[in-house]
Amino acid sequence: MTLTSIKLCVLILPLCLASAVQAQLYKSVGPDGKVTYSDTPPPANQKIIETKSMAVSQDVANFPYELKLAASKNPVVVYTTSNCKPCNDGKKFLKSAGIPFSEKTVTSSADSEKLKQISGDLQLPLMTIGSKKFQGYNHDDWQAAINSAGYPDSNRLPATYVYPTAESAVPVSKPDPAAVSKKDVTDPAPATTPIKKPENNNGFRF
Template identity: 50%
Template sequence: MKMKKVLSGLLLLSTGLLALNASAQLYKSVGPDGKVTYSDVPPPPSIKRVEVKSITGGDSPVNNFPADLAGPASKNPVAFYSTAGCAPCDEARSMLKSNGIPFAEKTVKTNEDVARLKQVSGGALLPAMTVGSKKISGYQSADWRTSLTDAGYPTTNRLPKDYRYPAPEAAAPPPPPPAKAKDTANDASKPAPAQQNGEATFRF
């Protein structure tokens, strides 16, 4: 009888661990009464103090986000593709920040960046945005806001006041140079600007 109870307990524990591993996240919330609760399910929006941990180790990028922002930011992360001298890119970036949307900015400058942009968005139109698996090319504020709302993002800015956006990085970061490469070889290996017949191959 005792053995059956032990086996049942182990089975329940294994099931719980599998569920946690499937979600890959653990939510720590503090209720109004100060009670701390751990769960693999996001707490209700009424709970203000929320921390999100990765089950596989390390803090999640959405750590310390409120619950109604932590969920979509984790399930449908936003990547924003831009380039210099692109007025629509500036408008799109401003809209994302004013709406409190956390995003990773990818800059498009080289042929490799353009190839990556086409792979991600299916074209060379900038700005572009991915929200989870959804792809949006070209900037229309209403369309972008609808896509973000459909992905669960709040309609008001819910970012913590101390949040800082990560620095933009190349859409296709160049590989590190060989350790023993000569200066002339390094110069020759630099990616060429994204041009075709003297004009950029992406549009905006």
């Protein structure tokens, strides 16, 4: 590779990286009055009505225009817990509707406190769309919420899309390996205490 080629690659690389996080979205109308949404410039015979520049993650980069716009402006997060039928019903509905979402599980006391900070309650599931919150699962309410957020009225998720793995509402921090290595190995092991079985009533409302 010549020096000139190397310089050219160095100049092009930042542009390629920028294109991975920026999307130019177009809304145009053709001679027949048909409105078209696209992330590429429309043909010369179509009039551009609206253009938006917005940052998008690679997760939504291949979404159709309307879904990309809604997912970028109003991301959906669902808080769930185990043995919660309404939680499962809510996730099943979102997936059938083609709504991309991230799932936060509430299993520890720290997770519960986080849930109370967000919603002021322990009712699950909790769905957030942008800054809006919806407690409990009700099909009609959730349908109206995603419609208001601009999500398409039919499933337009790419067939290759994979929903992200659920994670704790408050992720457990991993110990610092350096700190662990400095610990005196001669320290006596702490006395073991009986493990307290969890109570049946965890305080959640479904």
